Ligand SMILES: Nc1nc2c(ncn2[C@@H]2O[C@H](COP(=O)(O)OP(=O)(O)OP(=O)(O)O)[C@@H](O)[C@H]2O)c(=O)[nH]1
């Protein structure tokens with residue numbers, strides 16, 4: 001198991017406590033997982049929505065795929081936030097694996113329409129006469145399931161929002177005469193084996209910030225961007241050089257964004273800096289970042 005350094009800025013933070021939280025699986029997700037497994041029989045096609053920046057680690061496929069022979073489409077969403085060169089590597093990899101997959105950006109309607117096109121193609125390969133389609137969308141929290149359904153049905157049929165764990169109950173939405181879609185609550189895999197995977201999932205906000213803490217998530221991101229010599233990160237916060245340590249980088253961001261504690265004394269409001277870093281990253285201001293690369297043969 002790859003162990004990442006968990007001693008960030010707050011000196012007395014209990015490292016074990018953070019590691020224990022790696023496997024975040026609240027009660028409603030356990031119930032939802034059971035319900036999803038039951039509902040699989042009601043649908044014609046399963047569409048699993050993942051995050052294009054972590055194409056395997058944000059996947060849950062084995063849980064469901066092993067239980068069904070239903071047609072299965074993997075949708076890699078938020079491609080507009082992923083590194084284009086790494087997306088290309090993944091496209092080749094998924095093609096080699098003979099998976100049905102598409103990379104999309106759910107904020108773009110054309111992109112969303114490709115889900116319908118691909119699903120119809122896949123279904124017709126099973127049953128050439130089929131017109132109506134019942135589709136289930138599943139995936140980790142915050143991957144964009146509800147956004148996709150709202151765009152497909154042209155209304156806010158189900159709640160979509162920037163915090164993970166928005167959808168708590170499954171909901172059928174009629175998109176048109178021929179298409180009904182089941183929105184399901186985002187659920188985490190039962191076990192995450194690698195600490196660094198938890199950090200990736202927290203960075204892309206599949207796990208809420210209070211679980212790993214904004215400090216660990218933001219510091220992980222700053223270290224990742226420093227190590228990867230991110231030009232966009234350097235330009236956005238106007239670093240003269242990226243040959244600096246974590247604390248210097250965090251305090252530089254604090255200075256630039258005026259994150260000083262009230263009452264003077266020149267001490268930094270670190271919590272404010274962490275929130276800024278996470279928000280800027282998730283908006284895409286710190287560049288197009290892919291965390292995971294395809295497995296090497
Ligand atoms: N940049 C970007 N943001 C997206 C994309 N798709 C969805 N989002 C945003 O991601 C956030 C989560 O979207 P939701 O549709 O609520 O995600 P969900 O999968 O339904 O989440 P849960 O119900 O919590 O499982 C929202 O703020 C969306 O606007 C995308 O392709 N690109």
Ligand SMILES: [Mg+2]
Pocket residue numbers: 145146147159160166167183184185186
């Ligand atoms: Mg949702």
